[in-house]
Amino acid sequence: MEDKHMLMIPGPTPVPEKVLLAMAQHPIGHRSGDFSKIIAEINQGLKWLHQTKNEVLSLTVSGTGAMEAGIINFLSPGDRVLVGSNGKFSDRWAQISEAFGLKVEIISAEWGKPLDTEEFRTKLTADTNKEIKAVIITHSETSTGVLNDLETINKYVKEHGEALIIVDAVTSLGAYNVPIDEWGLDVVASGSQKGYMIPPGMGFVAVSDKAWKAYETAKLPRFYMDLGKYKKANAKDSTPFTPPVNLMYGLQASLQMMQREGLENIFARHERLTQATRAAVKALRLDLLAPDDCASTAATAVAPSSVDAEQIRGIMRKKYDIALAGGQDHLKGKIFRIGHLGFVSDRDILTAISCLEATLIELGYEDFASKAGVKAAAKVLA
Numbered sequence: 001m002e003d004k005h006m007l008m009i010p011g012p013t014p015v016p017e018k019v020l021l022a023m024a025q026h027p028i029g030h031r032s033g034d035f036s037k038i039i040a041e042i043n044q045g046l047k048w049l050h051q052t053k054n055e056v057l058s059l060t061v062s063g064t065g066a067m068e069a070g071i072i073n074f075l076s077p078g079d080r081v082l083v084g085s086n087g088k089f090s091d092r093w094a095q096i097s098e099a100f101g102l103k104v105e106i107i108s109a110e111w112g113k114p115l116d117t118e119e120f121r122t123k124l125t126a127d128t129n130k131e132i133k134a135v136i137i138t139h140s141e142t143s144t145g146v147l148n149d150l151e152t153i154n155k156y157v158k159e160h161g162e163a164l165i166i167v168d169a170v171t172s173l174g175a176y177n178v179p180i181d182e183w184g185l186d187v188v189a190s191g192s193q194k195g196y197m198i199p200p201g202m203g204f205v206a207v208s209d210k211a212w213k214a215y216e217t218a219k220l221p222r223f224y225m226d227l228g229k230y231k232k233a234n235a236k237d238s239t240p241f242t243p244p245v246n247l248m249y250g251l252q253a254s255l256q257m258m259q260r261e262g263l264e265n266i267f268a269r270h271e272r273l274t275q276a277t278r279a280a281v282k283a284l285r286l287d288l289l290a291p292d293d294c295a296s297t298a299a300t301a302v303a304p305s306s307v308d309a310e311q312i313r314g315i316m317r318k319k320y321d322i323a324l325a326g327g328q329d330h331l332k333g334k335i336f337r338i339g340h341l342g343f344v345s346d347r348d349i350l351t352a353i354s355c356l357e358a359t360l361i362e363l364g365y366e367d368f369a370s371k372a373g374v375k376a377a378a379k380v381l382a
């Protein structure tokens with residue numbers, strides 16, 4: 001059936017109709033007074049969402065572009081950096097850092113496990129000469145559904161005093177509490193197709209005063225993603241280059257929706273959806289990849305042992321028109337991921353879980369009590 005597609009992947013995420021309609025307009029001139037007013041409203045909304053008084057800069061890039069901007073604006077060739085690596089996207093931090101000639105030290109954990117905060121503490125306290133210029137981590141590791149302990153790692157970075165904390169919050173921003181100013185996070189990168197509830201195409205970078213100081217002396221080459229240009233333009237409710245005008249209509253509408261819901265409610269909804277999904281998966285006697293105490297509120301990774309992950313995804317897509325995400329790199333074929341990020345409600349989870357149960361039955365896997373998944377999810381959602 002047409003137009004019944006249901007996205008249950010951790011990005012791109014579903015887009016509300018109000019946002020789709022807001023984007024379905026003729027673009028206006030990006031240097032016009034009318035567009036300046038939209039930029040001004042968006043910038044206020046972004047500060048609210050990021051819980052910061054500092055500027056949040058909007059770029060026409062995907063999340064990876066925002067990550068790259070987070071490196072090239074604040075560091076210099078040969079700078080020593082600690083990079084946490086426990087999945088596809090945190091590996092990307094290491095790749096970007098290496099591509100720009102930084103001296104990269106990797107603190108790794110098995111995919112599906114969180115980063116060990118003690119390893120960061122040990123490295124940072126041993127660095128009495130203050131050579132480490134940045135600690136770079138992914139908060140919500142979307143490839144495995146693991147939420148890293150950003151708060152604790154950041155505490156050790158603060159004790160170090162010199163290093164910046166650079167964070168990929170691509171799938172935690174708008175899904176989990178990331179109080180940027182309260183925690184003193186220096187550089188926070190995110191992307192539009194996630195908690196923002198708009199399509200792909202925009203990247204965002206929040207920058208602390210300390211990071212702006214580092215910007216003054218940073219020597220990596222930059223031009224299009226020179227954040228100084230964006231900061232200067234922001235002060236005049238403008239952009240340095242042509243922005244994605246229609247996406248920004250959508251962003252204006254989605255930020256209004258988010259502000260009506262309220263940050264606390266948004267975080268509580270994501271937590272509830274996560275717990276409902278995890279309870280259902282357990283009741284269906286399937287294995288969860290990430291432990292309970294470090295579960296990402298963006299995606300739940302399921303590692304079924306006696307039923308094929310790709311067959312599950314295939315039936316969910318063909319028969320029920322529900323898109324689930326697969327595994328990445330060495331987890332390809334071994335896991336599937338249920339996205340519950342952004343414009344997702346209790347009803348969506350119940351729908352996805354009941355279709356998952358039907359799919360499992362079709363595949364001959366009935367190692368669970370009848371309706372066990374739906375019952376477990378409903379109990380959490382009640």
Ligand SMILES: Cc1ncc(COP(=O)(O)O)c(C=O)c1O
Pocket residue numbers: 010011062063064065089138140141142143168169170171191
């Ligand atoms: C945690 C995380 N970081 C970075 C990215 C990369 O973003 P993009 O594909 O928009 O470049 C993603 C995308 O899924 C992500 O989930």
